[in-house]
Amino acid sequence: MAKIKRxxxxxDRDKCTGCGRCIKACLTGALQMVDGKSKLVDxxxxxxxxxxxxxxxxxxLRLEFKEAEEFDWGVVNKMSYEDLMNKLRLTSAPAGL
Structure with a gap:
């Protein structure tokens, strides 16, 4: 697949403490724990x-414009409505709830 700028x-693995909050908030599973720290795996x-x-x-974490493969929309299509709503609720709740 061709790469595009997006x-x-x-x-920043130096700042990451491995708390896993970003992994729980990631709607698509792009982030995983690798060697005790968050990492973009795909x-x-x-x-x-x-x-x-x-x-x-x-x-x-930060967003950057980079050369990367296009987003795989099939990931979103495979998520159930309930899974998506649970993920959205987790990411929009104030810290500590």
Whole structure:
């Protein structure tokens, strides 16, 4: 698949403490825990919306324009409505709830 310039998440592994909040907030599963820290495991799964950014209390995440493979819309099509709503509720709730 050809690469295009688009917004994609970048993890600063020096700032990441491995709390996992960003992974829970990621709607598509693009972020996973690798060696105790968050990591973008598949750029095709990053939707570029940044729901993970607000979940990180350590400012370890940012969106950047990068050459990356196109977003895999099939991921969204496979999610159930209930799963999507649960993820959205987790990302929009104030910290501590």
């Amino acid at each position: 917004l994609i998440i970048t993890v 750029e095709r799964l990053c939707d570029g919306f940044g729901s993970c950014i607000s979940a990180c209390p350590y400012n370890a």
